[in-house]
Amino acid sequence: MHAKLPQPLITPYSMLPEEVKSALAGKEVLDFGLNVEPDNFEFGHDCCTSPNSLVMAYAFAVAASGRAKKLFMAGFDGYEGEDPRNLEMNQVVKLYQRSSSNTPLIAITPTRYDVEKTSVYGLVS
Numbered sequence: 001m002h003a004k005l006p007q008p009l010i011t012p013y014s015m016l017p018e019e020v021k022s023a024l025a026g027k028e029v030l031d032f033g034l035n036v037e038p039d040n041f042e043f044g045h046d047c048c049t050s051p052n053s054l055v056m057a058y059a060f061a062v063a064a065s066g067r068a069k070k071l072f073m074a075g076f077d078g079y080e081g082e083d084p085r086n087l088e089m090n091q092v093v094k095l096y097q098r099s100s101s102n103t104p105l106i107a108i109t110p111t112r113y114d115v116e117k118t119s120v121y122g123l124v125s
Helices: 018-023 055-065 084-098
Strands: 009-011 029-031 033-036 047-050 071-073 105-107
Touching: 047 055, 055 084, 084 105
Parallel strands: 009 029, 033 047, 071 105
Antiparallel strands: none
């Protein structure tokens, strides 16, 4: 699927299995490395250290490494009720926000996570 999309793909390419690399032949791939280390977020030019391999943590690291000024979150509503995944995701959010090189997180749709919240209509300046 990704191989047919026109946008480049950011992934820890060097960590991918050979069959996945073969499926991406001809695709523009930006190899952004991933090291998993509990309770740690660090952002480098071409790699990151993340507390886990959740896509959300990886995306936050890519944005911080690229020196994004703000990271608007849409569709990060969270899980129903007392689902333990909410705790796991919110721990990623809090750890990211405590890191020294983070990009500000702003939710523009309803969320259960501990981030700044604003309406998408409030973004007009």
